[in-house]
Amino acid sequence: MNHWLTAPILIPLIGAIVQTFMGYAPISLRRTLAVATTLLLLASTLVLLAMADDGSYRVYAFGNWQPPFGIVLVLDRLAALMLVITSILALFCHLFSLGGSDEGNRQFHTLFLFQLMGLNIAFLTGDLFNLFVAFEVLLIASYGLLMHGGGTVRTVPGLHYVVLNLIGSAVFLISVGMIYSVTGTLNMADLAVKVREVSGENLQIVKAGGMMLLVVFALKAALLPLCFWLPKAYATATAPVAALFAVMTKVGVYAIIRVYLLIFGDAAGPVANLGMDWVFPLALITLAMGVIGALGADNFRSLFAWQVIISVGTLLAPIALGSSASLSAALFYMISTTWTVAGLFLVADLVASQRGTALDRIVTAPKMRHRTFLSVLYLLGVLAAAGLPPLSGFLGKVLILNSVEPGPQMAWLWSVLLVGSFLSLIVYSRAGSIVFWRTVDGHLEKPESLKRVTSLAATGLIAMSIVIVALASPINRYTEATADQLLNPESYIQILDTTMVGEDT
Amino acid sequence: MELMYALVIGTLTATGVYLLLRGRTFPVVLGLTMLSYGVNLFLFSTGRLVAGQQPIIGSSDTYTDPLPQALVLTAIVIGFAMTAFVVVMSLRSLADHGDDHVDGSQGDDSQAENKHRKEGSGQ
Amino acid sequence: MSAFTEYLLAGLLLLGGAFTLIGAIGLAKLPDFYTRLHGPTKATTLGVGAIMLSSVVYFTTQGEGLGISEVLITVFLFMTAPVSANMLAKAAMHLEVTSVDNTRGKPWEQ
Amino acid sequence: MLDRLSFPQPWLSLILFVTWQFLSEGVSGGSVVLGLILAWGIPQLTRGFWPDTPAFRKPGKMFGYLAILLWDIVVASFEVAKLILSPHKPQPAFVRYPLTLKDPMAITILASTISLTPGTVSADVSDDQKILLIHALDARTDDEVINSIHNRYEKPLMEMFQ
Amino acid sequence: MSLPLVVFLPFLGALFAPLFAQGGRTAIAIASSVPALIALAALFPLWPEVADGGIVLQSYEWLPFIGISFSFRLDGLALLFALLILIIGLLIILYARYYLKPGENVGKFYGLLLCFKGSMLGIVLSGNLLLMLIFWELTSITSFLLIGFWSHKKDARRGARMALAVTGGGGLALLAGILMIGNIVGSFELDDVLAAGDQIKAHSLYPIALTLVLLGAFTKSAQFPFHFWLPHAMQAPTPVSAYLHSATMVKAGVFLMARLYPALAGTEQWFYMVSFTGMATLLIGAYVAMFKHDLKGLLAYSTVSHLGLITLLFGMGTKLAAVAAVFHVINHATFKASLFMAAGIIDHETGTRDMRKINGLLRYMPHTATLAMVAASAMAGVPLLNGFLSKEMFFAESLQLNLPGWVAWLPPVIATLAGIFSVAYSARFVHDVFFNGKPINLPIYPPHEPPRYMKIPVEILVLACIMVGMFPAFSVGPLLYSASFATLGGEVPEFELTILHGFNLPLLMSVMAFVGGLLMYSQRQKFFDFHARFKEIDEKAVFESIVHGLVDKAQRLTAAIENGSLQRYAVLLVVSVIAVAALPILNLGLFVGDNGLTPVDWPTALLAAVLILCAIGTATVHRERFTALVLISVVGLVVALTFARFSAPDLAMTQLSVEVVTIVLLMLAMYYMPSWTPKESAGGRRARDILIALIAGTGMTLITLAMLTSPFNSISDFFLENSKPGGGGYNVVNVILVDFRGFDTLGEIAVLAIAALGIYAMLKNTTLTPPAGDAKGHAWSRDAYPLMLQQLARPMLALALMVSAYIFLRGHNLPGGGFIAGLITAVALLIQYLANGMTWTQDRIGIKYHNLMGLGLMFATIAGVGSFAFGYPFLTSTFAYITWPVVGKFEVASALVFDLGVYLTVIGATLLALVSIGRLTPMPHPAIPDPRENS
Amino acid sequence: MMTVALYATIAMVVLAALLNVYRLIKGPDAPDRVLALDTLYVNAIALIILLGITLGTRLYLASALLIAVMGFVGTVAMAKYLKRGSVIE
Numbered sequence A: 001m002n003h004w005l006t007a008p009i010l011i012p013l014i015g016a017i018v019q020t021f022m023g024y025a026p027i028s029l030r031r032t033l034a035v036a037t038t039l040l041l042l043a044s045t046l047v048l049l050a051m052a053d054d055g056s057y058r059v060y061a062f063g064n065w066q067p068p069f070g071i072v073l074v075l076d077r078l079a080a081l082m083l084v085i086t087s088i089l090a091l092f093c094h095l096f097s098l099g100g101s102d103e104g105n106r107q108f109h110t111l112f113l114f115q116l117m118g119l120n121i122a123f124l125t126g127d128l129f130n131l132f133v134a135f136e137v138l139l140i141a142s143y144g145l146l147m148h149g150g151g152t153v154r155t156v157p158g159l160h161y162v163v164l165n166l167i168g169s170a171v172f173l174i175s176v177g178m179i180y181s182v183t184g185t186l187n188m189a190d191l192a193v194k195v196r197e198v199s200g201e202n203l204q205i206v207k208a209g210g211m212m213l214l215v216v217f218a219l220k221a222a223l224l225p226l227c228f229w230l231p232k233a234y235a236t237a238t239a240p241v242a243a244l245f246a247v248m249t250k251v252g253v254y255a256i257i258r259v260y261l262l263i264f265g266d267a268a269g270p271v272a273n274l275g276m277d278w279v280f281p282l283a284l285i286t287l288a289m290g291v292i293g294a295l296g297a298d299n300f301r302s303l304f305a306w307q308v309i310i311s312v313g314t315l316l317a318p319i320a321l322g323s324s325a326s327l328s329a330a331l332f333y334m335i336s337t338t339w340t341v342a343g344l345f346l347v348a349d350l351v352a353s354q355r356g357t358a359l360d361r362i363v364t365a366p367k368m369r370h371r372t373f374l375s376v377l378y379l380l381g382v383l384a385a386a387g388l389p390p391l392s393g394f395l396g397k398v399l400i401l402n403s404v405e406p407g408p409q410m411a412w413l414w415s416v417l418l419v420g421s422f423l424s425l426i427v428y429s430r431a432g433s434i435v436f437w438r439t440v441d442g443h444l445e446k447p448e449s450l451k452r453v454t455s456l457a458a459t460g461l462i463a464m465s466i467v468i469v470a471l472a473s474p475i476n477r478y479t480e481a482t483a484d485q486l487l488n489p490e491s492y493i494q495i496l497d498t499t500m501v502g503e504d505t
Numbered sequence B: 001m002e003l004m005y006a007l008v009i010g011t012l013t014a015t016g017v018y019l020l021l022r023g024r025t026f027p028v029v030l031g032l033t034m035l036s037y038g039v040n041l042f043l044f045s046t047g048r049l050v051a052g053q054q055p056i057i058g059s060s061d062t063y064t065d066p067l068p069q070a071l072v073l074t075a076i077v078i079g080f081a082m083t084a085f086v087v088v089m090s091l092r093s094l095a096d097h098g099d100d101h102v103d104g105s106q107g108d109d110s111q112a113e114n115k116h117r118k119e120g121s122g123q
Numbered sequence C: 001m002s003a004f005t006e007y008l009l010a011g012l013l014l015l016g017g018a019f020t021l022i023g024a025i026g027l028a029k030l031p032d033f034y035t036r037l038h039g040p041t042k043a044t045t046l047g048v049g050a051i052m053l054s055s056v057v058y059f060t061t062q063g064e065g066l067g068i069s070e071v072l073i074t075v076f077l078f079m080t081a082p083v084s085a086n087m088l089a090k091a092a093m094h095l096e097v098t099s100v101d102n103t104r105g106k107p108w109e110q
Numbered sequence D: 001m002l003d004r005l006s007f008p009q010p011w012l013s014l015i016l017f018v019t020w021q022f023l024s025e026g027v028s029g030g031s032v033v034l035g036l037i038l039a040w041g042i043p044q045l046t047r048g049f050w051p052d053t054p055a056f057r058k059p060g061k062m063f064g065y066l067a068i069l070l071w072d073i074v075v076a077s078f079e080v081a082k083l084i085l086s087p088h089k090p091q092p093a094f095v096r097y098p099l100t101l102k103d104p105m106a107i108t109i110l111a112s113t114i115s116l117t118p119g120t121v122s123a124d125v126s127d128d129q130k131i132l133l134i135h136a137l138d139a140r141t142d143d144e145v146i147n148s149i150h151n152r153y154e155k156p157l158m159e160m161f162q
Numbered sequence E: 001m002s003l004p005l006v007v008f009l010p011f012l013g014a015l016f017a018p019l020f021a022q023g024g025r026t027a028i029a030i031a032s033s034v035p036a037l038i039a040l041a042a043l044f045p046l047w048p049e050v051a052d053g054g055i056v057l058q059s060y061e062w063l064p065f066i067g068i069s070f071s072f073r074l075d076g077l078a079l080l081f082a083l084l085i086l087i088i089g090l091l092i093i094l095y096a097r098y099y100l101k102p103g104e105n106v107g108k109f110y111g112l113l114l115c116f117k118g119s120m121l122g123i124v125l126s127g128n129l130l131l132m133l134i135f136w137e138l139t140s141i142t143s144f145l146l147i148g149f150w151s152h153k154k155d156a157r158r159g160a161r162m163a164l165a166v167t168g169g170g171g172l173a174l175l176a177g178i179l180m181i182g183n184i185v186g187s188f189e190l191d192d193v194l195a196a197g198d199q200i201k202a203h204s205l206y207p208i209a210l211t212l213v214l215l216g217a218f219t220k221s222a223q224f225p226f227h228f229w230l231p232h233a234m235q236a237p238t239p240v241s242a243y244l245h246s247a248t249m250v251k252a253g254v255f256l257m258a259r260l261y262p263a264l265a266g267t268e269q270w271f272y273m274v275s276f277t278g279m280a281t282l283l284i285g286a287y288v289a290m291f292k293h294d295l296k297g298l299l300a301y302s303t304v305s306h307l308g309l310i311t312l313l314f315g316m317g318t319k320l321a322a323v324a325a326v327f328h329v330i331n332h333a334t335f336k337a338s339l340f341m342a343a344g345i346i347d348h349e350t351g352t353r354d355m356r357k358i359n360g361l362l363r364y365m366p367h368t369a370t371l372a373m374v375a376a377s378a379m380a381g382v383p384l385l386n387g388f389l390s391k392e393m394f395f396a397e398s399l400q401l402n403l404p405g406w407v408a409w410l411p412p413v414i415a416t417l418a419g420i421f422s423v424a425y426s427a428r429f430v431h432d433v434f435f436n437g438k439p440i441n442l443p444i445y446p447p448h449e450p451p452r453y454m455k456i457p458v459e460i461l462v463l464a465c466i467m468v469g470m471f472p473a474f475s476v477g478p479l480l481y482s483a484s485f486a487t488l489g490g491e492v493p494e495f496e497l498t499i500l501h502g503f504n505l506p507l508l509m510s511v512m513a514f515v516g517g518l519l520m521y522s523q524r525q526k527f528f529d530f531h532a533r534f535k536e537i538d539e540k541a542v543f544e545s546i547v548h549g550l551v552d553k554a555q556r557l558t559a560a561i562e563n564g565s566l567q568r569y570a571v572l573l574v575v576s577v578i579a580v581a582a583l584p585i586l587n588l589g590l591f592v593g594d595n596g597l598t599p600v601d602w603p604t605a606l607l608a609a610v611l612i613l614c615a616i617g618t619a620t621v622h623r624e625r626f627t628a629l630v631l632i633s634v635v636g637l638v639v640a641l642t643f644a645r646f647s648a649p650d651l652a653m654t655q656l657s658v659e660v661v662t663i664v665l666l667m668l669a670m671y672y673m674p675s676w677t678p679k680e681s682a683g684g685r686r687a688r689d690i691l692i693a694l695i696a697g698t699g700m701t702l703i704t705l706a707m708l709t710s711p712f713n714s715i716s717d718f719f720l721e722n723s724k725p726g727g728g729g730y731n732v733v734n735v736i737l738v739d740f741r742g743f744d745t746l747g748e749i750a751v752l753a754i755a756a757l758g759i760y761a762m763l764k765n766t767t768l769t770p771p772a773g774d775a776k777g778h779a780w781s782r783d784a785y786p787l788m789l790q791q792l793a794r795p796m797l798a799l800a801l802m803v804s805a806y807i808f809l810r811g812h813n814l815p816g817g818g819f820i821a822g823l824i825t826a827v828a829l830l831i832q833y834l835a836n837g838m839t840w841t842q843d844r845i846g847i848k849y850h851n852l853m854g855l856g857l858m859f860a861t862i863a864g865v866g867s868f869a870f871g872y873p874f875l876t877s878t879f880a881y882i883t884w885p886v887v888g889k890f891e892v893a894s895a896l897v898f899d900l901g902v903y904l905t906v907i908g909a910t911l912l913a914l915v916s917i918g919r920l921t922p923m924p925h926p927a928i929p930d931p932r933e934n935s
Numbered sequence F: 001m002m003t004v005a006l007y008a009t010i011a012m013v014v015l016a017a018l019l020n021v022y023r024l025i026k027g028p029d030a031p032d033r034v035l036a037l038d039t040l041y042v043n044a045i046a047l048i049i050l051l052g053i054t055l056g057t058r059l060y061l062a063s064a065l066l067i068a069v070m071g072f073v074g075t076v077a078m079a080k081y082l083k084r085g086s087v088i089e
């Protein structure tokens, strides 16, 4: 069995354990070890990406127990992609935190690494209940991270986030229970098999369970009407945390893709494509709500928080359509939007650090010391976010637009997406022109010079939108292959036949 | 027996939901606790209800489904951690706002809104 | 199971049940907190003690060997129940929970 | 160093050892070995929590004391049961019991005894540990209560703890 | 390679030119010229190939999956535009060298200008529609940045944003249109699209695609009703106005119409949409231009008008009209760019652009005046100048339209009318600026001629106007031919480029326009008075107020929906769950499965009643917090009993121990909280919540009932069978937890540890002042450490440790295990805290809880990683039976190490969390010193 | 006979629990409620033992032991809260 599969889980786990012991070690040592952990994690996920690209499924059976009995990790293209998205994002966020936002309490790096562990478990696990556990790990770590940084602004949004997610966890458990009570299994591949045989009243139970599970994932993904916890929570989080959280909604999206294509996919008979007719319109409304929120945002961070919601709508609409092209397009867009929006959160923090009491509010303030540098980052970031050429967001958006077949769905998707882009254009040009252009000669003490590490991290993430364009062909080849793999659950189901160590083949 | 059990779960869910929707942190915590009782009992019962068939090998002729029990055990522990966290969060909110309203102030929405807007970008 | 054991068991069980119930009746019926405080000591001491004992006897005669961990349960209860009662009485007196009028020597009146 | 290897509280160790045998299903080689390990290890681990080891002089007398206590519980239980079930209105009283015992552990044992025997509950120990406040469910006079406690329980305890 | 080079050189230049900013304006101007010079050199050799309608295609694969290729295509049309962009671009660079003031950020200016030039070249040279679109949007963005170059000016910022909104938005429409065309044709390659004209026009999506493409073109080319952004773009530095907003960028829209002419034109839709838009724009632009007092404003509206003219020509649909359109593109670019430059010089030298102040400049700057007057004459359509030629062609074509009835009169009448206005504003430009008395209150007085080299670009352009006007066939003939060939996709009609076509109707129209225009100008005061009656609309203000209104509405809507109320969000969540599950549950109804109902035994029923009673009680009295807490504790206790009742001893124990710790936790928290919840929910909201709660409860009841009574099979037989032989334990639940699903447990203890760390971190710097007494006003007792509790705590610690060892060791085979054992130990230690206080206890616990948790996680991880050594996957367990003397046979299981990890983590996490709460109060509050305390 | 006695005992203990719940709900003071809760815990011990006897298994004894060892901590914490406010100081 390929031990590499555990690397994205064990590396942050061990890193976090080390950090737990080092609470009182010098901060430089803790930082070095923490970032080394993230780097190592990145390396391991790249290895996994290379492995997954052969299109086969790699199974790791914990405790050497044959699925569906034990918990398995399953590496496929989607999992590897999510891992890489996350670890690259994490590296830059982590670097950014070294600029000083990791100070304040000694738990930051521990929580950060645990957060990564939770995310990576979620992406790799092939077991529905273990997915619940992964969600809990990543959520509890995110609660801690969300509250990181002191002050009073985060408490209430944090509390809302926690309470809603606790309700979500309860619903998750109920759904898992309902599905288990009929199918008698938890392994996702096995569930895919068992769900097809369900009939009679049991069908209603599975349907209800499946739909409730969808609500849970929609809550994580911040789909309307379950998205309102997000803006304030993200807008008040410390920059590297807010940036890292760009991937949190993607976990919900990932879960929807994973569960609803595998278990409730085309082949699921009476429960085929469960709930997707709800997702499509809701995704579009989410997109619209995101744009409205962005229009009304009065500071950069809440603006970008709403952009997260816009991204969610943009992502889930094509996913709900479920064709190979639309899935591939959505995945492509996901890569772009995750990094871009995260980068923008970092830029917002840099901007805030240069404007005295105005912070990142969209108001007139004294000129920034590094205005040109920051405005270029902002420009690139918002171009990518709004999907304007020539950056990655544009390619993603074009792919999405192109992926939908003519018909009413196309009309809806195109109108909402394009009008949304148009309004984003207005929003971003307005915000940018006020913040970067409309300056006053205030008697602000000369703002501090930006730290090299934070500038580097923000630039890095923003620059990913260029890197994606440069690598667009291989990335697209990968997402297309991923979509095809996802639409062929039969091969996923084969993981049930994996041979265990020491077993005769 | 099953109907009674179902009613118990229904009651726990209903009271849990009702309490969750209150405006103060304390009843919300109670609601979450109540809801998780209901959820745990529900998850537990997915193995169906039997008496005296505890899944200890050798203690009985037939055994109840042990898997839901293990799942519930995990759920209880996680629920405990979450409860502790949310309790502490409400304390923190109390410390920060001098009030235990879930929205941070005496439920005066507009005031809360303004306050957030002002503080939203502050650290 | 011999008839003697069966009678013994039945007797112990009924004794335990009865005292548990009486303790509860006391708790329900007695007029003030301080008198009610006496009720549970019945449940803990004789009631649960007798039930424990029946369990010991039962399992011993079932041929499962001498299992006496029930005794430990009783011991723990005997250790902890007075402290609970003490803490509660202290709390009640602190909160000035009133007692029935005919109580002699109310500490808060002195 | 040798101190580290000894049994700091032999009586506690003995109790623990016996407890372990109670918990294990039957006494065996394994349970004895484990019992010994625990009986040695736990007092070592918890020694800091016993700032003043109780002055336990004549532990042998404890068995007799427990026997009296058990008997009293049975007898008193019936009396109290009668009291609860009868329509007769009880005469409750708070009784201030002047303590002769000094050792806190001894006082605690006495207070617990009083609470365990039906009819009386130890409500409070005064700050100076000189007075034990007892609530009696049905007591004609205070002296009756004080005397019976003094003779039946406090005296044996004094012997044990002096 | 040459075509991509032409496009990308300016971008490269944009990166490097700013480096020359240090060397002064001349240095950077020279550096910025290099790309254009190289590009011209690169294009020159290609002329023979395209002169007769040939096409140069240089294509490289880029993103085939989207349909984008690096496909560059040069034909006559592209070449014409490329030359305009490059040559006028060079002149602008030279002009800007003198226009910009020394202190300005020339690096940024030239960098952006070069970016723009590259994008513009990209548009005209793209052989792929999507590639063209990328450059198209890039011109919008660079234009935005250039208009906002003087970002300290409010009008500049607003004008920039408005321009971006209109042109960028149009670009999005264009994107949609192009995607549709690509969808229809199956390719975005220009060659394919142009060849598929019939297919496109026959397609049902054609009207939509056409509309979208035209939206893109019209917005970019400032066609009515999107024309308003252009005048406001004049806030840009004049070189930018001259270059982007007269000569090049605004021509991108007409270029697009020309480019896609073979693919899209020739239908009725095209005719009506394009020609009427063009007509309206032509007229409105010309009319408004007349009344602008701002020099650049006049030129801007004139530009609008001329763009309308070109559009109208394309819309007419005749081949000659298309040729005329292409011709006018050239002519307009030359005279308008020179006029803008002249206006810039005047602005530069007088400090104002207000024609009411600027008078009689002929005296002060005769050279510039001459140039400007020639250019203005070209604009007015004076014979012998280039403007006249294309206008004549336009007039001629306006007569050729095959329209029914009176409508046929419309084009020529409008054309003549627009001609009149055009002459009038040109006359105004000449007379009002260079004659008309003496200057009034000029900021810079007296004005001078500008530096020599600043005039050179104007001179060159004016020369071009004259050359084309006098020797059209010789000067532009070939270029116009090849461009027209490309526009029409071959079949260029016969056209004659002569100075005069003889005396005909078009000439008459020209004469009418000329006379009428001069007449109108002489009577201008009447027209001004008439025009002054109408309130002038400031589009910028309108745009701003629209945006502001949008922002405001959005803010209000957002605040109304995302109102920061947890209660609302929670309701939304719960209702969502109910909504999605409602249908299946309704279908289910009161369903009882095949297993049927088992009989109720009444002790269980009574306990269930207790649970239900206390649960409802909790909800009812929740405002009385302590009571609610006691009630909910009963619920928890009954839940534990339920577990025991239905064969789950492990769960019963877990529930019980968690219950106790939770009570302590809540009591710790209650100290700081109000003990009473104020009544604040209105009755309506309570009723609503009760309804939601009841629905949720009913749903769960129905599901549970159906589920419990239905037969099922699960994977659990495997666990029962393998627990002993495979996992080495009789307690299947425990074996699942530490072995079969040990990974869940690892996650679970991680959650515990993280929660504790999070709690610790969250409370680290928080202090809470507790109330001085309870809700009823009792001051807190001063008795912190009750004697009996203190004395009990000591033996209990030892005994509880023993019990936890017992529970821990038996866990693999009997109910128990690391988690429960950990909680027992934690509770035993909690008793110490309760009895002896924080400091006392903390002093006696030798290990930090962080480290304990870390140790626990480490053990669990090591137990998992250990199996790597044997080639087995993570968490593979092993066990063996060992026989020792005295001890006898006993089992050693690796899972025990894992469970030890669980045990330690639970202790560490529980205590860290609870003790952190206990620490919340800054100082221990007034407690009497404990006389018994002697350590 | 034994069975009858067993069920009678269960009945009495359950009845006792109901009476305790009555006191718990009725109060009137907080200490009353806590006292009732504490007694319920003890009743639970009895019920678990009785369940064990009914089922003929000793597997549930540990649960009863657990209540005996830990159950009072809740009572103590509540009582301390009522009196002192601060449970851990």
Ligand code: NA
Residues within 6 Å of the ligand: C041, D113, D114, D115, D116, D117, D118, D119, D120, D121
């Ligand atoms: Na007593």
Ligand code: NA
Residues within 6 Å of the ligand: E354, E355, E356, E357, E358, E359, E431, E432, E433, E436
């Ligand atoms: Na004038």
